[in-house]
Amino acid sequence: MGFCVSGTRATIMGIGTAVPTNVLQQSSFSDYYFETTNSNHMVDLKAKFANICEKTMIEKRHLYMSDEFIRSSPSITAYNSPSLNLRQGLADAAIPQLGAEAARHAIADWGRQASNITHLVFCTTVSGCMPGADFELIKLLDLPLSTRRFMLYQAGCHGAGISMRLAKDLAENNHGSRVLVVCSEVITMAFRGPSKSHMGNLVGQAIFDDAAGAIIIGAEPTGNERPLFEMVSASQDIIPGTEEMVVSKLYEDGIVYTLHRDVALHISRNIEGLVKKALERASLLTKDWNEELFWVVHPGGREILDKVESSLVLRKEKMDVSRKVMAQHGNTLSSCVIVVMDEMRKRSRKRGLPTAGEGLEWGLLFSFGPGLTVETTLLRALHNQEPNA
Numbered sequence: 001m002g003f004c005v006s007g008t009r010a011t012i013m014g015i016g017t018a019v020p021t022n023v024l025q026q027s028s029f030s031d032y033y034f035e036t037t038n039s040n041h042m043v044d045l046k047a048k049f050a051n052i053c054e055k056t057m058i059e060k061r062h063l064y065m066s067d068e069f070i071r072s073s074p075s076i077t078a079y080n081s082p083s084l085n086l087r088q089g090l091a092d093a094a095i096p097q098l099g100a101e102a103a104r105h106a107i108a109d110w111g112r113q114a115s116n117i118t119h120l121v122f123c124t125t126v127s128g129c130m131p132g133a134d135f136e137l138i139k140l141l142d143l144p145l146s147t148r149r150f151m152l153y154q155a156g157c158h159g160a161g162i163s164m165r166l167a168k169d170l171a172e173n174n175h176g177s178r179v180l181v182v183c184s185e186v187i188t189m190a191f192r193g194p195s196k197s198h199m200g201n202l203v204g205q206a207i208f209d210d211a212a213g214a215i216i217i218g219a220e221p222t223g224n225e226r227p228l229f230e231m232v233s234a235s236q237d238i239i240p241g242t243e244e245m246v247v248s249k250l251y252e253d254g255i256v257y258t259l260h261r262d263v264a265l266h267i268s269r270n271i272e273g274l275v276k277k278a279l280e281r282a283s284l285l286t287k288d289w290n291e292e293l294f295w296v297v298h299p300g301g302r303e304i305l306d307k308v309e310s311s312l313v314l315r316k317e318k319m320d321v322s323r324k325v326m327a328q329h330g331n332t333l334s335s336c337v338i339v340v341m342d343e344m345r346k347r348s349r350k351r352g353l354p355t356a357g358e359g360l361e362w363g364l365l366f367s368f369g370p371g372l373t374v375e376t377t378l379l380r381a382l383h384n385q386e387p388n389a
């Protein structure tokens with residue numbers, strides 16, 4: 001069983017992910033963090049941080065920075081110390097490396113040669129240099145020098161949504177094009193010690209982590225391509241009056257962000273309207289959002305998933321995949337929803353379901369970022385990639 005591809009619409013033809021090998025357990029992270037940042041004297045703050053870590057429902061996280069690097073970099077473990085050179089040096093290497101690993105998996109999943117890629121959209125929330133991570137990726141993957149590149153720095157957690165929307169436009173308007181989207185994130189720029197007067201930093205230290213995600217997007221699949229999802233529509237909205245909710249600035253001591261207590265509240269108050277808008281735009285008359293839709297929601301934090309779920313009156317299992325990715329990876333910024341999509345199609349295949357979208361045809365992908373900005377992608381799951389499905 002499966003659904004047919006409709007004409008020239010962009011489809012997702014391959015997905016890949018990558019994480020660094022250094023794994024931190026969340027249950028012991030407060031001890032590790034306060035020890036390595038020489039902050040054990042801040043007893044009350046440490047207890048508060050341990051409580052936040054527990055409430056995240058994250059189990060483990062992956063970190064590009066090694067234990068040795070963290071312990072030998074006092075300018076990084078301080079709350080604020082000039083450290084941009086050191087941070088940028090690490091990001092210069094990490095962002096393309098991790099992105100290339102995810103891209104190799106996506107290309108293998110797609111099944112065609114890297115030389116068939118025509119466009120590259122590279123996105124990261126951290127780092128900034130020219131020639132950039134997109135340029136490095138061309139070298140690492142030996143992509144054609146004529147690959148048309150788009151580099152998005154300081155993209156935010158909604159970066160995958162932006163990149164996919166751009167890739168959709170490219171794929172649908174350039175006959176035969178195959179767009180490689182890479183979202184690569186490491187928290188190297190923003191890892192810092194605790195401060196009593198900056199709780200948003202502490203929340204971020206408890207949830208943000210490293211991962212890369214890559215996808216291949218193209219229209220009009222050829223015989224040997226087996227698309228997973230069709231991208232029916234892709235849109236962006238700002239939630240009015242929320243620009244102070246998530247703010248990230250680059251200083252000489254790295255990226256400093258503020259996370260307001262009410263991020264989840266604002267997202268959940270607006271999500272129903274955005275769902276309706278996306279469905280109406282496609283003239284989709286779904287009545288039961290539990291029975292008829294699959295959900296790929298950015299795991300920004302436990303509270304965001306909880307509140308989105310309750311405001312849309314979704315059954316708990318509808319957010320299972322986002323929760324699993326959050327538990328196993330934390331919030332990996334822009335790459336997170338790609339990891340969720342990958343997990344969903346793997347789980348669907350394992351369970352023998354007919355589509356990569358938990359057996360359903362229609363689904364919504366949401367990524368959230370500063371602004372607050374919401375990227376909404378309406379997906380149509382085509383078929384499972386299991387050869388005999």
Ligand SMILES: CC(=O)CC(=O)SCCNC(=O)CCNC(=O)[C@H](O)C(C)(C)COP(=O)(O)OP(=O)(O)OC[C@H]1O[C@@H](n2cnc3c(N)ncnc32)[C@H](O)[C@@H]1OP(=O)(O)O
Nearest residue numbers: 055056157199246259260261263300301302303368369370
């Ligand atoms: C949306 C985007 O732009 C993209 C992104 O992904 S950015 C990241 C967005 N994610 C977030 O902002 C995190 C969302 N928050 C959460 O998931 C949850 O609040 C959490 C897991 C961090 C904590 O769980 P919780 O159920 O709220 O725990 P709770 O016991 O109420 O709070 C723990 C403490 O942290 C404080 N706290 C939580 N979030 C805070 C924040 N953003 N700023 C300051 N303090 C905060 C609480 O006030 C509380 O303090 P006290 O101990 O003094 O009471």
